[in-house]
Amino acid sequence: MKLRERDLEIDFTDAINAIVFDQMKVDQPNFHGISQMHRVDFVVELETAILFVEVKDPGNPKAQSKGLEKFHGELQNGTLSDTFAAKFIDTFLYRWAEASLEKPVHYVNLVTLEDSELLPNFSDEIARKLPPMGMSVPRWKRQLFENCQVFNIELWNASFPKWPASRLMPAPTAPQGVDV
Amino acid sequence: MISKLHLKNFIAFTDLSIDFSPGINIVIGENGTGKTQLLKAILALSGPEAHGDEADKQLAHKLCRLYHPLSDQVGELRRAGERGEAMLSATLASGHEITAQFSGSATVVKVSTNAQGEASPAIFIPTKEVLSLVRGLTAEQPDLPTIERIFDDGYLDLANQLAKEGTSDLDAKVQLDPRFASIVPRLTNLIGGQYLLENGRFVFEAGRYAEKDAATRSKAQHAQMYQDSTEWKFMPDSKQRLSCGMTAEGFRKIGVLQRLLSNGSLNPGTSGPLLWDEPESNLNPKLMKDLVLALLELARNGQQIILATHDYVLLKWFDLLMDKGKGDQVRFHVLSRDTDTGQVRRDSMDDYLAIEPNAIADTFNELMKAQVARKMGDLGK
Numbered sequence: 142m143k144l145r146e147r148d149l150e151i152d153f154t155d156a157i158n159a160i161v162f163d164q165m166k167v168d169q170p171n172f173h174g175i176s177q178m179h180r181v182d183f184v185v186e187l188e189t190a191i192l193f194v195e196v197k198d199p200g201n202p203k204a205q206s207k208g209l210e211k212f213h214g215e216l217q218n219g220t221l222s223d224t225f226a227a228k229f230i231d232t233f234l235y236r237w238a239e240a241s242l243e244k245p246v247h248y249v250n251l252v253t254l255e256d257s258e259l260l261p262n263f264s265d266e267i268a269r270k271l272p273p274m275g276m277s278v279p280r281w282k283r284q285l286f287e288n289c290q291v292f293n294i295e296l297w298n299a300s301f302p303k304w305p306a307s308r309l310m311p312a313p314t315a316p317q318g319v320d321v
Numbered sequence: 322m323i324s325k326l327h328l329k330n331f332i333a334f335t336d337l338s339i340d341f342s343p344g345i346n347i348v349i350g351e352n353g354t355g356k357t358q359l360l361k362a363i364l365a366l367s368g369p370e371a372h373g374d375e376a377d378k379q380l381a382h383k384l385c386r387l388y389h390p391l392s393d394q395v396g397e398l399r400r401a402g403e404r405g406e407a408m409l410s411a412t413l414a415s416g417h418e419i420t421a422q423f424s425g426s427a428t429v430v431k432v433s434t435n436a437q438g439e440a441s442p443a444i445f446i447p448t449k450e451v452l453s454l455v456r457g458l459t460a461e462q463p464d465l466p467t468i469e470r471i472f473d474d475g476y477l478d479l480a481n482q483l484a485k486e487g488t489s490d491l492d493a494k495v496q497l498d499p500r501f502a503s504i505v506p507r508l509t510n511l512i513g514g515q516y517l518l519e520n521g522r523f524v525f526e527a528g529r530y531a532e533k534d535a536a537t538r539s540k541a542q543h544a545q546m547y548q549d550s551t552e553w554k555f556m557p558d559s560k561q562r563l564s565c566g567m568t569a570e571g572f573r574k575i576g577v578l579q580r581l582l583s584n585g586s587l588n589p590g591t592s593g594p595l596l597w598d599e600p601e602s603n604l605n606p607k608l609m610k611d612l613v614l615a616l617l618e619l620a621r622n623g624q625q626i627i628l629a630t631h632d633y634v635l636l637k638w639f640d641l642l643m644d645k646g647k648g649d650q651v652r653f654h655v656l657s658r659d660t661d662t663g664q665v666r667r668d669s670m671d672d673y674l675a676i677e678p679n680a681i682a683d684t685f686n687e688l689m690k691a692q693v694a695r696k697m698g699d700l701g702k
Contacts, residue, residue: 155701190700247697255674258633258685261692288696296686300693301701 144183146196147320148203149251149294151183151306158186162193162232179224179231181248184241190287191246193232195225199321200253200293201308208321222263225250225291226270233285248289251297251306264290322414322625323363323443323594329408330400332358332388335664341594342652342671343414344620345643346627347636350656351680354665356629359656360445360596361387361475363627366411366419367443367593368478376432380421384430386474396427413440441593444482444586447475448599452483452573452580453565456522459484475598482586483577484518500589500622501582504615506530506553508579511611515555516565516576523565523576528557571604575612590623601632613638617649633681640673655679 142159143152153159160171163180173180185192198204199212215221229248236242248267254260268289269275297306323341328334333355348356365371365387370379381395390397399407410420417440423430451458458468458480468477509515514527533552565573581587587595600612613635620626630636636653643649654669657678670676 187700190697247700249697256637257689258637258682261685261688264689264692288692290689290692290696292689296689299686300690303701 142185144185144194145309146182147198148201148309149196149198149253149306150309151194151196151251151297151304153185153187153192154303154305156185156187160184173235175235178235179227180235181228181232184232184236186241186244189244191236191242191244193229193246193248193286195228195248195250197250197252197321200255201321204321212321216259216263219266222266222270225267229267229271229286229289245287246285248286249297249301250291252291252293253308254291254293257293257296260291260293260296267291322441323367323411323627324414325412326359326363326366327408327410327412328359328362330403330405331362331407331409332398332400333665334358335400335403337665337667339654339667340669341625341627342650343625344648344650344652345616345639346625346652346654347639348627348629348654348656349631349636349676349679349681350665351658352631354656354658356656357448357598358388360598360627360629362409363411363594363596364443364445364475364478366409366421367413367440369439369442371419371421371432372434372439377429380432381423381427381429383474384421386469386477389473394426394428395423395430396425399423399425399427401425415440441591443593443596444479444581445475445596446479446574446577446598446600448602449476450570450573450577450603451476451479452516452523452576455480455483455518459521479577483523483580483584484521485584485586486518500618502553504618505579505582507611507615507618508575508582509555511608512568512572512575512579514558516573516580517562518580519562523580524562525565525568525572525576526557526562527559528555530554531556569603569605571608574600574602574604575608578615587619587624589619592624594625594627595619597626597628599630599632600628601630601635606634609634610638610642613642617642617644620649621647631681633685636673636681 142156143150144159144161161182162173162184163182164171164173165176166172181193181195183194185194199209233242233246271289272285273281292300294306294308322343325338325340327338329336348359350356365380365383368383370376370383384395384398385393388398406422406424408420408422410418412418417434417436419432419434421430421432454476457463458472458477509530513529514525516523516525530553533554586592601609604612616626639651643651652669652671653673653676654667655676655678657666658664659666668677
């Protein structure tokens with residue numbers, strides 16, 4: 142099942158179901174409908190697990206400098222990881238309310254960062270902001286997520302051959318900027 | 322300043338040639354690819370032993386003192402299994418060339434050079450901290466054979482340079498030479514004090530450089546202040562001094578740089594290349610940014626720097642802090658071992674992202690994959 146976020150596409154070949162979770166067009170299937178809640182881009186149901194997937198594309202050749210500046214500023218000051226954490230938590234609540242959280246959840250994200258060295262640190266930064274914030278809570282019987290990680294295209298494809306990610310080559314048009 | 326090094330049949334290297342930037346050079350590569358050996362070769366060829374009538378014997382001795390071959394004979398440093406003599410050759414920016422050659426059974430080396438006179442010797446900072454060793458290494462009646470068995474000349478040369486007297490008054494130096502005003506206060510404030518040589522040992526005086534109070538300046542000085550750089554003065558915290566062994570090892574490494582600048586051993590524009598093996602060892606990563614800023618500033622003032630490192634943080638700070646507008650030149654030299662031949666190869670690039678293979682990045686990727694394997698098992702595979 143192919144899902145697309147602007148110029149990036151991921152084919153979840155072994156998915157039972159895969160939806161664009163942040164669908165805000167009322168006439169489309171799986172309309173989300175609560176703009177006040179943060180939303181990840183995709184939710185994918187596998188046989189044994191659920192994936193929450195957020196996609197960011199700072200490596201898009203068409204990305205404009207203003208958008209990139211904002212992205213790197215947010216990466217540096219921690220607001221980007223705040224946003225990633227908020228998206229996970231709100232998506233988790235929404236799926237709970239839908240009674241669609243019966244399997245362990247993995248938060249795997251695709252961010253087209255060239256410096257792969259930044260990925261482990263950024264992954265941990267997001268994980269630290271997700272409950273239980275790195276603490277041990279003996280009262281808890283289960284956890285919100287199994288894994289929280291951010292990949293670039295190369296590492297994503299090396300890690301998940303069944304979910305190939307690729308950049309779509311858009312039809313040649315007049316040059317235009319895209320949001321990251 | 323060294324512009325080129327060529328090593329043939331020498332220890333790890335079958336045939337390696339490397340062109341250096343006059344600014345900053347960063348040698349990276351996995352363990353066993355010969356980074357330290359390369360730095361030591363530069364040290365040997367640029368030192369006084371490679372010049373003069375006795376160069377054949379002295380350079381052979383120097384090489385043995387730097388590499389400690391088991392037999393104590395220079396011939397052992399020839400790479401086994403290769404044809405031909407070992408050869409080390411350095412070309413300096415002045416055009417001066419020094420070449421040393423020797424066979425596998427040699428006890429001396431054949432030194433040839435195309436010019437008279439000495440080059441400015443390089444300064445080598447080894448991985449372990451040396452400041453606290455100075456007292457023992459430079460004692461009046463040291464047990465030299467024992468010392469030489471423990472420490473190679475990389476350590477002894479630096480200890481001697483640190484112990485050199487000179488204008489140790491850093492304050493005066495900072496005032497007189499605007500180049501130091503941007504480096505010395507930065508290093509001092511980074512570690513919260515300065516190291517001083519007292520009675521043959523280094524002691525630590527806590528304090529900070531502060532901008533000199535405007536009220537203490539005459540009007541003429543005040544006017545000048547706006548023309549020149551900021552006027553700095555070292556303000557000690559107290560009269561009490563600490564033994565250098567009581568201070569953090571990472572601080573002592575910064576202290577080495579501080580001392581070399583203060584006694585004139587390191588004088589940007591005139592001294593030979595600064596060779597630093599793993600500046601990151603024992604250094605808190607938080608100190609790295611300021612260290613990189615100081616090194617960039619030294620390079621801007623004409624100091625050639627050649628570093629060997631394993632550290633992503635150090636590399637990345639160079640990538641982020643270098644300012645091509647200020648003339649910064651940072652060149653990365655990657656040493657790697659060819660999987661088929663086992664030979665050490667070298668690639669050089671001026672852009673961090675072009676580094677290939679990047680052992681440091683590979684390590685981060687390994688971490689990513691290990692996390693996927695541990696937490697996600699076969700999902701997606």
